[in-house]
Amino acid sequence: xxxxxxxxxxxxxxxxxxxxxxxxxxxxxxxxxxxxxxxxxxxxxxxxxxxxxxxxxxxxxxxxxxxxxxxxxxxxxxxxxxxxxxxxxxxxxxxxxxxxxxxxxxxxxxxxxxxxxxxxxxxxxxxxxxxxxxxxxxxxxxxxxxxxxxxxxxxxxxxxxxxxxxxxxxxxxxxxxxxxxxxxxxxxxxxxxxxxxxxxxxxxxxxxxxxxxxxxxxxxxxxxxxxxxxxxxxxxxxxxxxxxxxxxxxxxxxxxxxxxxxxxxxxxxxxxxxxxxxxxxxxxxxxxxxxxxxxxxxxxxxxxxxxxxxxxxxxxxxxxxxxxxxxxxxxxxxxxxxxxxxxxxxxxxxxxxxxxxxxxxxxxxxxxxxxxxxxxxxxxxxxxxxxxxxxxxxxxxxxxxxxxxxxxxxxxxxxxxxxxx
Amino acid sequence: xxxxxxxxxxxxxxxxxxxxxxxxxxxxxxxxxxxxxxxxxxxxxxxxxxxxxxxxxxxxxxxxxxxxxxxxxxxxxxxxxxxxxxxxxxxxxxxxxxxxxxxxxxxxxxxxxxxxxxxxxxxxxxxxxxxxxxxxxxxxxxxxxxxxxxxxxxxxxxxxxxxxxxxxxxxxxxxxxxxxxxxxxxxxxxxxxxxxxxxxxxxxxxxxxxxxxxxxxxxxxxxxxxxxxxxxxxxxxxxxxxxxxxxxxxxxxxxxxxxxxxxxxxxxxxxxxxxxxxxxxxxxxxxxxxxxxxxxxxxxxxxxx
Numbered sequence: 001x002x003x004x005x006x007x008x009x010x011x012x013x014x015x016x017x018x019x020x021x022x023x024x025x026x027x028x029x030x031x032x033x034x035x036x037x038x039x040x041x042x043x044x045x046x047x048x049x050x051x052x053x054x055x056x057x058x059x060x061x062x063x064x065x066x067x068x069x070x071x072x073x074x075x076x077x078x079x080x081x082x083x084x085x086x087x088x089x090x091x092x093x094x095x096x097x098x099x100x101x102x103x104x105x106x107x108x109x110x111x112x113x114x115x116x117x118x119x120x121x122x123x124x125x126x127x128x129x130x131x132x133x134x135x136x137x138x139x140x141x142x143x144x145x146x147x148x149x150x151x152x153x154x155x156x157x158x159x160x161x162x163x164x165x166x167x168x169x170x171x172x173x174x175x176x177x178x179x180x181x182x183x184x185x186x187x188x189x190x191x192x193x194x195x196x197x198x199x200x201x202x203x204x205x206x207x208x209x210x211x212x213x214x215x216x217x218x219x220x221x222x223x224x225x226x227x228x229x230x231x232x233x234x235x236x237x238x239x240x241x242x243x244x245x246x247x248x249x250x251x252x253x254x255x256x257x258x259x260x261x262x263x264x265x266x267x268x269x270x271x272x273x274x275x276x277x278x279x280x281x282x283x284x285x286x287x288x289x290x291x292x293x294x295x296x297x298x299x300x301x302x303x304x305x306x307x308x309x310x311x312x313x314x315x316x317x318x319x320x321x322x323x324x325x326x327x328x329x330x331x332x333x334x335x336x337x338x339x340x341x342x343x344x345x346x347x348x349x350x351x352x353x354x355x356x357x358x359x360x361x362x363x364x365x366x367x368x369x370x371x372x373x374x375x376x377x378x379x380x381x382x383x384x385x386x387x388x389x390x391x392x393x394x395x396x397x398x399x400x401x402x403x404x405x406x407x408x409x410x411x412x413x414x415x416x417x418x419x420x421x
Numbered sequence: 422x423x424x425x426x427x428x429x430x431x432x433x434x435x436x437x438x439x440x441x442x443x444x445x446x447x448x449x450x451x452x453x454x455x456x457x458x459x460x461x462x463x464x465x466x467x468x469x470x471x472x473x474x475x476x477x478x479x480x481x482x483x484x485x486x487x488x489x490x491x492x493x494x495x496x497x498x499x500x501x502x503x504x505x506x507x508x509x510x511x512x513x514x515x516x517x518x519x520x521x522x523x524x525x526x527x528x529x530x531x532x533x534x535x536x537x538x539x540x541x542x543x544x545x546x547x548x549x550x551x552x553x554x555x556x557x558x559x560x561x562x563x564x565x566x567x568x569x570x571x572x573x574x575x576x577x578x579x580x581x582x583x584x585x586x587x588x589x590x591x592x593x594x595x596x597x598x599x600x601x602x603x604x605x606x607x608x609x610x611x612x613x614x615x616x617x618x619x620x621x622x623x624x625x626x627x628x629x630x631x632x633x634x635x636x637x638x639x640x641x642x643x644x645x646x647x648x649x650x651x652x653x654x655x656x657x658x659x660x661x662x663x664x665x666x667x668x669x670x671x672x673x674x675x676x677x678x679x680x681x682x683x684x685x686x687x688x689x690x691x692x693x694x695x696x697x698x699x700x701x702x703x704x705x706x707x708x709x710x711x712x713x714x715x716x717x718x719x720x721x722x723x724x725x726x
Contacts, residue, residue: 051549203694231693234653237643239433240688243426264551265645272561272644293551293645 041078046103046118048088063341104128122146129163142340182213198250202257203230211256233261258284264293283307296401438681440638444658445673447628453668460532463655464539469636502633509629543648666717
């Protein structure tokens with residue numbers, strides 16, 4: 001008996017069957033792909049989700065999620081999908097180059113990803129910027145302040161072109177850079193009557209940058225910069241060092257750095273040594289981690305922090321819809337980080353909506369052309385370098401165990417806005 | 422730097438050098454007994470600091486008067502010492518003991534592995550940020566014999582002097598101490614069993630206990646602790662042990678004091694970034710002239726110590 005498997009096939013019927021299978025496969029695949037590609041757009045963020053910066057990252061992510069929720073996860077005809085990527089390692093407690101590079105590569109390789117929100121740290125941005133630039137992927141930072149990332153002639157040699165290997169721009173930040181924060185902090189100190197300053201930094205990209213700009217401006221203002229010293233951010237304490245600070249007898253001690261790089265310990269040791277100098281810290285220290293390490297009670301009324309942009313605690317911001325929604329959703333007022341995360345996400349969503357197609361270059365160009373009239377922090381846009389046109393820096397003071405808004409400074413002059421509560 | 426500043430820096434250096442010396446004794450005891458640099462020792466100390474922070478933060482209302490403060494801190498140091506001693510014994514029995522006959526690199530790599538594991542335990546325990554050590558005393562300085570004394574520095578001495586004294590008695594006056602010194606270099610094979618095995622367990626316990634006590638002193642001195650503190654303290658303590666002559670208990674203590682002094686004075690003169698560089702520069706130069714350290718014995722041609 002002949003098996004059915006050995007029967008002679010009918011060539012024409014076989015060919016017909018084969019063609020049907022091929023057509024169905026191609027048709028279904030292309031239909032499926034087209035359907036996914038046409039409806040889904042991915043927005044990723046790359047932030048340190050463990051370690052000292054986790055709290056700040058959480059706030060940025062909350063802001064992003066709120067912006068997405070406001071548009072019901074829709075950007076024009078696209079459905080928005082948000083991926084919260086981690087660029088840190090638990091062992092180091094901070095962002096890592098490997099983590100940041102992996103996130104950037106993943107975003108580039110996924111054709112659905114149309115925007116990359118990050119990073120929190122300027123050093124991390126240096127890793128991912130060239131990777132994303134090659135792919136023309138829009139990168140919007142809610143927190144980077146190092147001047148070299150965008151401004152020619154102010155950073156390291158070769159900056160910012162080294163981050164733009166394609167020759168085109170794709171990086172935007174929604175916070176003012178350190179060339180605003182450092183000098184305006186010096187202006188604030190001068191207005192306060194400070195004449196002798198001792199400048200300390202954490203030897204990092206951000207800390208050293210902002211501290212140097214502060215020191216330069218102090219000299220321009222005629223103040224005496226007693227010394228500018230970098231600390232070892234791995235040191236357990238600074239008792240010996242604080243002795244030299246005290247012997248210089250400064251009116252003000254400025255620290256450029258963050259809580260992660262021992263800002264809290266330094267403040268604690270200064271207070272323990274019974275220093276009477278005012279302590280002014282950069283925005284990296286404007287965190288609960290800093291207050292916890294330093295001991296908030298001992299800093300009451302004598303420790304000030306600058307932060308780029310307007311403070312969320314300003315009275316004229318209180319009535320904004322964002323604040324109501326944020327409080328409704330998370331039970332607290334949004335911090336600076338949350339607001340900048342929110343604004344970054346809104347910028348991205350608006351650009352995707354305006355372009356209406358998955359064209360990374362067009363989305364970048366649309367974002368650069370953005371003019372925000374209904375921003376949480378007022379009207380702002382993006383300049384030719386990718387920087388925000390906002391020119392304000394807020395000063396906060398430690399009061400009742402937390403940072404409370406004190407003043408707003410801008411390049412137009414220092415204007416007191418009493419929004420403190 | 423004027424004389425007053427110099428003396429102040431010396432005070433800071435001796436205080437920090439004291440607890441570094443205590444940690445260095447842990448390294449030197451373990452090395453002298455089983456020939457192993459126990460790299461995880463710094464992280465054991467860090468976990469001791471976490472425990473003492475928990476005890477001082479949650480169990481006792483602080484600050485208090487000096488006598489009560491001293492008693493509370495001695496209690497915390499004892500608890501922390503017992504905890505670290507037991508942890509050290511467990512690490513030895515479960516991780517190092519099976520590797521006694523392994524090639525030298527195997528236990529070395531496993532000590533580094535244990536160090537990372539413990540660091541992550543600390544991360545989970547106290548979180549990623551610096552945690553403030555509670556203020557013990559109501560007053561920060563007190564006049565003792567007309568001289569203003571920082572109470573924190575006084576407390577560090579209260580914590581570290583008794584264990585050093587007890588260790589001296591233990592090593593010099595007891596049968597256990599004589600046995601320990603006589604086996605200054607137990608071979609790996611004999612360390613696995615019998616009386617030598619018990620001595621190894623005791624050595625790891627004592628080394629951990631001293632580390633636990635030192636962790637409280639470190640917390641009081643620095644006023645904060647964090648999960649990465651073990652790394653740098655361990656680095657300084659190993660340096661102290663090598664400088665003093667690895668295997669020598671008095672050498673470890675003297676080495677600790679020297680490292681503390683170099684660190685404090687270099688920070689004051691050159692700035693905080695140069696502390697580690699200065700300490701290691703002195704170590705390199707010193708070892709070039711005296712490779713065996715201050716109290717170490719030089720090797721003979723036959724390799725006998």
